[in-house]
Amino acid sequence: MADEEDTKTVQFHEMGLDDRILKAIAKLCWLQPTLIQEKAIPLALEGKDIMTRARTGTGKTAAYAIPVIQKILSSKQLATEQCVKALVMTPTKELCNQAARNILELTNSCSREVRCIDVSGQVALDSQRPLLMEQPDIVVGTPSRILAHLKAGNLSLKKTLEMVVIDEADLVFSFGYEDDVKALMDYLPKIYQAFLMSATLDDDVKALKRLLLHNPVILKLEEPQLPETSQLAQYHIKCQDEDKYVLIYTLLKLGLIRGKTIIFVNSVDKCYRLKLFLEQFGIPTCILNSELPVNSRVHLVDQFNKGLYSIIIAADEVALDDPTQLKKQKQKYKKDKESGISRGIDFQHVSNVVNFDFPTDVDSYIHRVGRTARGTNHGTALSFINIDEMKKLEEVEEALSDIHPDGNSVFKPYNFKMKEIEGFRYRAKDAMRAVTKVAVREARLKEIKAEILNSTKLKSYFEDNPRDLEVLRHDRSLHVVQEKQHLKNVPDYLIPPTLRQNRRELGRKKRYNKSQTRSQSWNKAPAKGHLRYMKRKADPLKSFEFKGFGNKKRKK
Numbered sequence: 256m257a258d259e260e261d262t263k264t265v266q267f268h269e270m271g272l273d274d275r276i277l278k279a280i281a282k283l284c285w286l287q288p289t290l291i292q293e294k295a296i297p298l299a300l301e302g303k304d305i306m307t308r309a310r311t312g313t314g315k316t317a318a319y320a321i322p323v324i325q326k327i328l329s330s331k332q333l334a335t336e337q338c339v340k341a342l343v344m345t346p347t348k349e350l351c352n353q354a355a356r357n358i359l360e361l362t363n364s365c366s367r368e369v370r371c372i373d374v375s376g377q378v379a380l381d382s383q384r385p386l387l388m389e390q391p392d393i394v395v396g397t398p399s400r401i402l403a404h405l406k407a408g409n410l411s412l413k414k415t416l417e418m419v420v421i422d423e424a425d426l427v428f429s430f431g432y433e434d435d436v437k438a439l440m441d442y443l444p445k446i447y448q449a450f451l452m453s454a455t456l457d458d459d460v461k462a463l464k465r466l467l468l469h470n471p472v473i474l475k476l477e478e479p480q481l482p483e484t485s486q487l488a489q490y491h492i493k494c495q496d497e498d499k500y501v502l503i504y505t506l507l508k509l510g511l512i513r514g515k516t517i518i519f520v521n522s523v524d525k526c527y528r529l530k531l532f533l534e535q536f537g538i539p540t541c542i543l544n545s546e547l548p549v550n551s552r553v554h555l556v557d558q559f560n561k562g563l564y565s566i567i568i569a570a571d572e573v574a575l576d577d578p579t580q581l582k583k584q585k586q587k588y589k590k591d592k593e594s595g596i597s598r599g600i601d602f603q604h605v606s607n608v609v610n611f612d613f614p615t616d617v618d619s620y621i622h623r624v625g626r627t628a629r630g631t632n633h634g635t636a637l638s639f640i641n642i643d644e645m646k647k648l649e650e651v652e653e654a655l656s657d658i659h660p661d662g663n664s665v666f667k668p669y670n671f672k673m674k675e676i677e678g679f680r681y682r683a684k685d686a687m688r689a690v691t692k693v694a695v696r697e698a699r700l701k702e703i704k705a706e707i708l709n710s711t712k713l714k715s716y717f718e719d720n721p722r723d724l725e726v727l728r729h730d731r732s733l734h735v736v737q738e739k740q741h742l743k744n745v746p747d748y749l750i751p752p753t754l755r756q757n758r759r760e761l762g763r764k765k766r767y768n769k770s771q772t773r774s775q776s777w778n779k780a781p782a783k784g785h786l787r788y789m790k791r792k793a794d795p796l797k798s799f800e801f802k803g804f805g806n807k808k809r810k811k
């Protein structure tokens with residue numbers, strides 16, 4: 256009985272939270288707190304400084320945002336004057352933007368009683384001054400941006416600040432913000448409550464702790480670095496480098512990878528190469544890499560989250576997006592090279608992560624794969640492995656051995672017989688021929704051009720120089736790789752016999768779904784459990800019998 260009491264999750268409504276926060280949580284459909292939220296929120300409400308280490312995707316943002324909002328709402332009841340009460344710092348603009356949006360979601364029932372602004376945007380300091388003069392309750396920014404505002408006198412925290420948060424704390428120093436954080440200390444009051452949130456507790460986080468926290472509670476959750484196999488299924492396919500293109504095309508075209516998908520590659524060039532390749536088969540994708548301006552990246556992730564795109568091809572190189580930090584960031588660039596794009600970004604409802612190129616280290620694998628199976632969602636990770644990458648796979652296997660303490664590997668092999676898809680290989684070769692160096696260069700230029708046209712900074716320049724704008728608009732690229740009708744459809748004879756049934760079912764399901772959508776207005780909604788079962792069943796990566804794939808021996 257006592258044990259039952261101990262293991263019972265403390266629910267949100269048992270934490271003494273304001274009704275408006277509970278309403279916002281209900282709107283987000285969060286049924287119960289995640290482990291880190293369950294542990295951190297009550298301690299934070301007691302006023303403790305907290306340092307946490309919790310796995311990626313476990314809801315660390317809400318673990319600090321909920322108590323921060325609760326404390327601000329409570330202080331409002333005392334009719335104190337409007338002032339900045341909380342400072343939230345993260346190492347990149349995207350993460351600032353994301354934190355501010357999460358805070359907004361959690362305050363959307365507070366009818367602007369809690370105001371939060373994100374000052375990390377690429378605009379002049381002066382243009383944000385009026386916003387800061389309004390004394391928002393929460394200010395979000397990178398350490399260098401906050402320091403710049405403090406130095407400019409746009410922000411004053413000495414008398415009013417009550418809470419300081421550093422999210423993704425392990426990246427703060429390695430992104431070159433050490434001096435800024437140290438300089439910032441002079442502008443903070445003597446007493447404040449602080450939270451350090453991190454996916455790892457390394458020496459940098461410990462140094463930050465010494466700098467910012469007073470006698471903190473350390474919440475180091477003893478949990479595997481990635482979710483259990485029941486939530487996250489991890490597969491690998493052993494293949495030659497040149498097979499990767501035909502494989503990804505086949506898996507996508509035959510519907511073996513379905514739902515929102517992030518395909519990771521190891522270079523920006525490869526992003527464009529793969530995009531141009533897939534487009535010829537009528538598979539639309541969008542690209543995410545650190546070359547794109549931060550606004551475009553934020554916009555893209557937003558559109559992906561809204562469901563406008565379903566496949567992102569991402570090259571995870573570090574996002575060196577703050578010019579003032581560039582030199583410092585470059586010095587430590589190597590350390591976080593791999594995690595730049597994947598770190599901390601909350602791509603929502605991602606069904607699959609595909610490592611087209613295997614990541615160069617364990618951390619990077621964890622951060623890439625951590626983009627799926629977030630919160631309480633399920634997901635699948637599939638890694639293409641060539642012979643040279645086997646050692647890296649073993650390193651990841653070793654690092655994730657805590658998921659399967661019984662000694663079994665966390666990876667399941669994805670038995671795919673390459674010879675079954677020979678017909679696809681010819682088509683892939685045909686498509687690959689069009690992906691020349693010139694075409695890739697044109698595609699990159701096209702993207703930069705689109706960015707220039709969309710740039711708000713250059714708007715006034717183009718107003719004064721309309722001819723330049725015209726030239727840019729009409730300067731069409733010479734080598735556009737077109738979608739090819741004959742490649743778009745897959746004739747039946749190309750499909751391996753074992754997959755034909757799968758394809759028929761796919762077609763039937765599509766027709767069934769259409770008729771369901773039509774009739775749903777008068778039909779009773781299916782039970783949630785049934786929906787979950789259907790979704791799992793419909794996920795071919797999980798439900799398909801790969802082992803029988805053209806294997807005559809097994810048929811016996």
Ligand SMILES: Nc1ncnc2c1ncn2[C@@H]1O[C@H](COP(=O)(O)OP(=O)(O)OP(=O)(O)O)[C@@H](O)[C@H]1O
Pocket residue numbers: 284285286287288289292309310311312313314315316317454598599600601603625629630631
């Ligand atoms: N209690 C909850 N129930 C269900 N989903 C939740 C809950 N809390 C947060 N989430 C969702 O989980 C996802 C991950 O949350 P969040 O980005 O805060 O994780 P994180 O631990 O900060 O990850 P990372 O270390 O990668 O930044 C988000 O989509 C969020 O909406």
